[in-house]
Amino acid sequence: MAPTSETLTAERILEATEEVLRRHGPAKATVVDVARALGVSHGSVYRHFRTKAALREAVTKRWLDRTSGELSGIAAGDGDPATRLRDWLAALFAAKRRKAGADPELFATYTVLTGENGTAVGEHIADLTAQLTRIVRDGVASGDFASDDPxxxxxxxxxxxxxxxDPCYAREWEEPGAEADFTAVVDVLLRGLRP
Amino acid sequence: MAPTSETLTAERILEATEEVLRRHGPAKATVVDVARALGVSHGSVYRHFRTKAALREAVTKRWLDRTSGELSGIAAGDGDPATRLRDWLAALFAAKRRKAGADPELFATYTVLTGENGTAVGEHIADLTAQLTRIVRDGVASGDFASDDPxxxxxxxxxxxxxxxDPCYAREWEEPGAEADFTAVVDVLLRGLRP
DNA sequence: CAGCTGACAGATTTCAATATCTGTCATTCA
DNA sequence: TGAATGACAGATATTGAAATCTGTCAGCTG
Incomplete structure (x- = not known):
C-alpha cells in the first residue's frame, strides 16, 4: 500500500488491522502485514500497541462495542418492558445472524479473536447484561415483571x-427451525418473568 | 498388547478403541494402534467396521447412550413433574460436570468425537428431548405445567x-457462580411452565 | 527532540522430503 | 470355507531445515 502522509494514529492502525484480518484471516494476519498496509515499518506499530495481542484485543473491543451500541437504544427505550425485552433479544439474534450469514469468514475471524480475548468478551457480556438488567428493573418497577434480583x-x-x-452455535442459526426455537425459548422466559 | 485368543468381536474392538483414544487422544489414535492393542492385523478391524470414521462413530454412540441411560430413570419416575424436571436437569448438569472435571483430556477427546459425528449427536439430543417431553407431558396432564406443544x-x-x-461451555462449569447460574435459569423456566 | 527506521535475537511458521496411515484385496491358514 | 493376513496405492501426518515473524533498541531524520 502507498505510504499515507497523514500522521500514524492508533485509530488508523486499527482500521488497517481490520482490513488485514479481513484479507488474510486471523491465523495469517501479521504485524508486518499491518505495517506494510500503512506504508510504515513494523517498529512504528509497536509504538502504539505494546504487543500483537494488545493490537488484536483492541480490534476485538472495537467490534464488540459496535454490537453493544446497536442494542443500547432498545434497552433505553420507554415502552412496555415485555415488548422491549423481546425486541432486544430479537435484535441481538438478528444482528448476530446477519453478521454470520453475510460474511462467514469475517465472522469466523472475529470468533477466533473473541476466543483469544476473555477479558474483552467478559466486559462485553457485562455490558449487555447491564442493558438487560435495566429492562428487567423497569419491568419490576412497572409491575410487569417479578424478580427479587434483577x-x-x-x-x-x-x-x-x-x-x-453465542458464536459457537452460529452454524445452527440458518437452519429452518431456528426462528421457531427462538420464539419458544423467549416465550417460556417471558412467562417466567410474570409476577 | 498380547494377542488374546478370544474371537474378535465388534464389542472387543470398541473397547480397545476406547482405550487407544484414552491413551493417545483423538488426533493420534489410529486403526493400526487399535489392531496392535488387540494383537491382530488392521485388516481384521476393517472386517467389522467399514471405515475409521464408522469405528469412531460407534464409539461415540456408545458413550452418548451411556449418558442417556443414566437419566432415563429420572424421566420415567412418577413424582411431582416440577421436581422431576429440576432433578433431571440437575442430573444432566452434574453428570457432564463430573465427567469434564474428573478427566479433562478424555472429555476433550469425546468433545472432538461428538464434533465429528453430527448424526450420533443429533440422535442423542433427540433421545434426551424425548425424555424431557415425557416429563412435560406428565406435568400438563397433572395440571402442573401449561403447554400447547409439549x-x-x-x-x-x-x-x-x-x-x-453443552461441551462448548465446559470451561465455565467449574467457576464459582455456575451452580447459582444454573438455579437462576431453571427457576425462570419452571415459573414459565406454570399454568 | 519526537517519531520513525531497520538490524537483530529468539520464537514461530512454512515447506518439502520422509514416514505412517487408510482402505483394498489376492492369498494363506485352520 | 470363512476368518485373518500382509503387501500395496494413494492420502495424511511428521519432521527438521529454512524462512518469516515478534518485540527491542540504538541510531537516523525532519
Whole structure:
C-alpha cells in the first residue's frame, strides 16, 4: 500500500488491522502485514500497541462495542418492558445472524479473536447484561415483571438465550427451525418473568 | 498388547478403541494402534467396521447412550413433574460436570468425537428431548405445567439450559457462580411452565 | 527532540522430503 | 470355507531445515 502522509494514529492502525484480518484471516494476519498496509515499518506499530495481542484485543473491543451500541437504544427505550425485552433479544439474534450469514469468514475471524480475548468478551457480556438488567428493573418497577434480583434474572435470561447469540452455535442459526426455537425459548422466559 | 485368543468381536474392538483414544487422544489414535492393542492385523478391524470414521462413530454412540441411560430413570419416575424436571436437569448438569472435571483430556477427546459425528449427536439430543417431553407431558396432564406443544416446550427447555450441558461451555462449569447460574435459569423456566 | 527506521535475537511458521496411515484385496491358514 | 493376513496405492501426518515473524533498541531524520 502507498505510504499515507497523514500522521500514524492508533485509530488508523486499527482500521488497517481490520482490513488485514479481513484479507488474510486471523491465523495469517501479521504485524508486518499491518505495517506494510500503512506504508510504515513494523517498529512504528509497536509504538502504539505494546504487543500483537494488545493490537488484536483492541480490534476485538472495537467490534464488540459496535454490537453493544446497536442494542443500547432498545434497552433505553420507554415502552412496555415485555415488548422491549423481546425486541432486544430479537435484535441481538438478528444482528448476530446477519453478521454470520453475510460474511462467514469475517465472522469466523472475529470468533477466533473473541476466543483469544476473555477479558474483552467478559466486559462485553457485562455490558449487555447491564442493558438487560435495566429492562428487567423497569419491568419490576412497572409491575410487569417479578424478580427479587434483577441482575441475576438478567444474567439468567442472557444465558438461557445463549444458543441465539453465542458464536459457537452460529452454524445452527440458518437452519429452518431456528426462528421457531427462538420464539419458544423467549416465550417460556417471558412467562417466567410474570409476577 | 498380547494377542488374546478370544474371537474378535465388534464389542472387543470398541473397547480397545476406547482405550487407544484414552491413551493417545483423538488426533493420534489410529486403526493400526487399535489392531496392535488387540494383537491382530488392521485388516481384521476393517472386517467389522467399514471405515475409521464408522469405528469412531460407534464409539461415540456408545458413550452418548451411556449418558442417556443414566437419566432415563429420572424421566420415567412418577413424582411431582416440577421436581422431576429440576432433578433431571440437575442430573444432566452434574453428570457432564463430573465427567469434564474428573478427566479433562478424555472429555476433550469425546468433545472432538461428538464434533465429528453430527448424526450420533443429533440422535442423542433427540433421545434426551424425548425424555424431557415425557416429563412435560406428565406435568400438563397433572395440571402442573401449561403447554400447547409439549415437544416444542421440551426442546425450548433443553436449548435454554445448553450452557449447563453443552461441551462448548465446559470451561465455565467449574467457576464459582455456575451452580447459582444454573438455579437462576431453571427457576425462570419452571415459573414459565406454570399454568 | 519526537517519531520513525531497520538490524537483530529468539520464537514461530512454512515447506518439502520422509514416514505412517487408510482402505483394498489376492492369498494363506485352520 | 470363512476368518485373518500382509503387501500395496494413494492420502495424511511428521519432521527438521529454512524462512518469516515478534518485540527491542540504538541510531537516523525532519
Amino acid at each position: 441482575q441475576a434474572t438478567a444474567r439468567a435470561v442472557f444465558q438461557a438465550t445463549g444458543r441465539f447469540h | 415437544q416444542a416446550t421440551a426442546r425450548a427447555v433443553f436449548q435454554a439450559t445448553g450452557r449447563f450441558h
